[in-house]
Amino acid sequence: MHMYGNWRSAAAFRVRIALKLKGVAYEETFIDLDAGDQHAPEFRRINPQGAVPALFDGAGPPLTQSLAILDYLEETHGGPKLLPEEPRARARARSLAQLVACDTHPLYVPRVRTYLMQAYDLPKERMMDFVRHVFETGLATLETRLSGEAGTGRFCQGDAVSHADLCLVSLWVGTGIFGVETAPYPTVARIAKTCLALPAFAEAHPLRQPGAPVT
Ligand SMILES: N[C@@H](CCC(=O)N[C@@H](CS)C(=O)NCC(=O)O)C(=O)O
Structure with missing residues (x-):
């Protein structure tokens, strides 16, 4: 591919x-x-x-x-399998995935950041305040759900990796890139760290790809 x-x-x-x-x-x-x-x-x-x-x-x-x-x-x-078989578990995994991929991530992509600065003459630091607010809103909702819902296990949905974890980790890694405070989200942090210890997640990490800044 x-x-x-x-x-x-x-x-x-x-x-x-x-x-x-x-x-x-x-x-x-x-x-x-x-x-x-x-x-x-x-x-x-x-x-x-x-x-x-x-x-x-x-x-x-x-x-x-x-x-x-x-x-x-x-x-x-x-x-x-990256989605559970059981319909309610599958719906929950998709709900968590969409919380990130549909309702959080689209608000801070480059075209939105550029538009905010150009159309509203927003200084970069004000635009970054907006980005951090978007992260915080998404992460806070994830934390509330993952810490309070019975479906959470070792991963977002039970003890198997699902699309929800792929999305969670994609948001989590952005906290480092955009300078977002992570202490208020211990359950999100636990799951993100569990995922990133797996080779597939670690090898796919943004900072391990060509073009990434050397850290
Ligand atoms: N909802 C789309 C988002 C795709 C997207 O916006 N990708 C970003 C990078 S994460 C991009 O290419 N942005 C280009 C731009 O905003 O100009 C998906 O999940 O694939």
């Missing part, structure tokens, strides 16, 4: 983890989001939205939207 991604992209990170967990071989071309390469006509032909990830699996046009790609990989590949 061939993925268009970016080292820092939370959405590409989620897909990288799933590919590695399922043992799918892939190559990744890094789109430089800071340089605006997502707006280049060649890339817009791949994804008219101008966003990563986009995944080619040789079976047709590129697949976009990380959650749709995760579902597709689940439906077409073996390896560990």
Whole structure:
């Protein structure tokens, strides 16, 4: 498979983890989001939205939207199941995944940050206040749910990795990149650390990808 991604992209990170967990071989071309390469006509032909990830699996046009790609990989590949079989558990895992991927992450992507600064003449530091607020809102909701709901186990949903964990970790790693305080979210931290101890998560980590700053 061939993925268009970016080292820092939370959405590409989620897909990288799933590919590695399922043992799918892939190559990744890094789109430089800071340089605006997502707006280049060649890339817009791949994804008219101008966003990563986009995944080619040789079976047709590129697949976009990380959650749709995760579902597709689940439906077409073996390896560990990343969604529970039981319908309520599956719905809960998806709910937690969507809390991150649909209601939190889209609010701080580069196009939103750039728009806020350009359209409203917002200084970068004020824009970053908004980004941190978005993180804090998402993380606080995750913490309340994960610490209070019976479905939580070693991972977000029971004791097996699910799409919810891929999404949780993709948000968690962003706290370091955007300077978000993590102490108020001990359950999120516990699950994120448990996931990141697994090779697939560790190898897919943004800071281990080409183009990432050396730490
Ligand atoms: N909902 C999409 C989000 C895709 C997305 O916005 N990706 C970001 C990187 S994490 C991007 O490429 N942004 C480009 C931009 O905002 O200009 C998904 O989950 O795949």
